[in-house]
Amino acid sequence: MSDVENIKQLDLDNNLHSWSKQGDLNPEVITKAEGIYFWNEEGKKFFDMSSQLVNVNIGHGNSKVIAAIKDQADKFPYMGPGTAFAAKSKLAAKLIEIAPDNMEKVFFTIGGAESNENAIKIAKMFTGRHKIFSRYRSYHGATYGASNLSGEPRRFVSEPGIPGFVKFFDPYLYRSPIDFASEKEAAQYYLNQLREQIIYEGRASVAAVVIETVTGSNGVIIPPDGYLKGLRKICDEFNILLICDEVMAGFGRTGEWFACDNWDVKPDIITFAKGITSGYVPLGGVLVSSEIAEYFNEEKLMCGLTYSGHPMGCAAGLATLEVYEEENLIENSRNMGKVLGEKLEAIKDQHSSVGDVRYIGLFSAVELVKDKKTREPLTEYDNDQEGIMAGILKKLKNAGFSTYFHENILIVAPPLIIKEEELAVGLQILDDVLNEVDLMIA
Numbered sequence: 001m002s003d004v005e006n007i008k009q010l011d012l013d014n015n016l017h018s019w020s021k022q023g024d025l026n027p028e029v030i031t032k033a034e035g036i037y038f039w040n041e042e043g044k045k046f047f048d049m050s051s052q053l054v055n056v057n058i059g060h061g062n063s064k065v066i067a068a069i070k071d072q073a074d075k076f077p078y079m080g081p082g083t084a085f086a087a088k089s090k091l092a093a094k095l096i097e098i099a100p101d102n103m104e105k106v107f108f109t110i111g112g113a114e115s116n117e118n119a120i121k122i123a124k125m126f127t128g129r130h131k132i133f134s135r136y137r138s139y140h141g142a143t144y145g146a147s148n149l150s151g152e153p154r155r156f157v158s159e160p161g162i163p164g165f166v167k168f169f170d171p172y173l174y175r176s177p178i179d180f181a182s183e184k185e186a187a188q189y190y191l192n193q194l195r196e197q198i199i200y201e202g203r204a205s206v207a208a209v210v211i212e213t214v215t216g217s218n219g220v221i222i223p224p225d226g227y228l229k230g231l232r233k234i235c236d237e238f239n240i241l242l243i244c245d246e247v248m249a250g251f252g253r254t255g256e257w258f259a260c261d262n263w264d265v266k267p268d269i270i271t272f273a274k275g276i277t278s279g280y281v282p283l284g285g286v287l288v289s290s291e292i293a294e295y296f297n298e299e300k301l302m303c304g305l306t307y308s309g310h311p312m313g314c315a316a317g318l319a320t321l322e323v324y325e326e327e328n329l330i331e332n333s334r335n336m337g338k339v340l341g342e343k344l345e346a347i348k349d350q351h352s353s354v355g356d357v358r359y360i361g362l363f364s365a366v367e368l369v370k371d372k373k374t375r376e377p378l379t380e381y382d383n384d385q386e387g388i389m390a391g392i393l394k395k396l397k398n399a400g401f402s403t404y405f406h407e408n409i410l411i412v413a414p415p416l417i418i419k420e421e422e423l424a425v426g427l428q429i430l431d432d433v434l435n436e437v438d439l440m441i442a
């Protein structure tokens with residue numbers, strides 16, 4: 001058995017992989033990753049068109065971040081959360097500087113799920129209320145609370161759910177049963193429904209409304225005109241906290257530091273992870289507003305993690321934020337996002353299997369259908385028995401385009417360092433594979 005075969009076999013024999021039947025796996029053995037590419041054991045090169053799990057925003061192998069991690073490891077790789085040290089203090093201060101101006105403090109976690117867990121606890125402590133609203137087409141993490149917060153099928157395994165967790169419908173206009181005259185009208189409709197639902201649930205018992213500012217894995221659903229401002233207004237009316245999960249959408253992905261900046265909306269709490277370190281080491285966090293920060297001057301913050309403010313994460317996070325600034329990655333996301341949008345629109349025009357494309361910055365989705373007119377999805381919700389989407393992903397992978405899918409939707413979210421020529425080459429592969437999908441549905 002070759003070394004590579006041995007690595008794969010050891011993996012299959014000993015590791016449990018996420019969200020999969022373990023008998024069906026064939027993991028790629030990776031030997032190298034640089035910039036927007038990674039390579040397997042045979043030297044085959046892949047465009048990383050999803051930035052792995054939409055987290056490797058600065059691309060692979062950034063020497064500045066790697067040096068910061070090494071340097072911190074030399075000083076001290078671990079120190080308890082009750083201590084202060086340079087990387088943690090400076091990172092917290094930098095985050096407060098780039099976050100919306102009502103944000104005052106940060107509680108560091110290890111990843112996205114823990115950020116949402118702690119945000120829920122903070123909202124309950126601060127408001128003294130227990131109900132938490134979130135949307136159906138959402139993913140907020142796989143721990144018990146975060147998975148209850150999620151609306152999509154990955155929630156089901158944690159059910160019966162936590163009492164007080166209430167779901168509401170997303171303004172997912174492409175699949176809305178109503179044909180609205182404008183985005184504004186649609187936004188108002190969904191807001192009216194939510195407002196009514198809050199009243200029916202007992203307005204004085206709702207602690208928070210949690211949204212992915214731009215829904216990520218569930219299809220890059222971009223809030224329609226007026227939706228976020230309207231949501232802020234409803235939350236203010238009932239003294240409910242607005243929590244924006246920016247785990248995927250934060251740190252330049254949408255062309256702004258935080259996705260909520262696109263609509264000039266200030267949440268009470270922002271949760272983040274992924275892009276803060278670009279995935280180089282695990283780190284997440286919860287940003288809280290001045291009111292919440294001040295509340296905990298007098299009240300105990302009943303949150304804690306052995307690895308809260310882990311030195312390696314903080315050092316990587318600080319260096320990563322510097323990379324975003326030095327390499328103008330937020331701006332590049334905005335500029336390349338325009339190119340991406342134009343190319344996706346052309347792809348939609350050319351392919352009978354592409355029902356919709358949605359994009360903001362370098363965050364985009366291609367929604368596949370059986371029929372453009374009826375919008376019948378290529379695969380039924382939570383029911384792709386034949387593995388059609390996995391088959392399409394395999395074709396893309398064989399052609400050197402690595403990404404992931406959710407339901408009938410392909411995610412396209414390359415690292416924010418991507419250049420126009422690279423985007424063109426990558427999207428040509430997608431275009432070619434979609435020709436085959438067109439034939440599949442013909």
Ligand SMILES: Cc1ncc(COP(=O)(O)O)c(C=O)c1O
Nearest residue numbers: 111112113139140141216247248
């Ligand atoms: C919007 C959102 N929130 C939370 C999470 C969970 O993050 P983690 O996997 O780091 O726990 C994810 C992961 O994909 C996410 O996309």
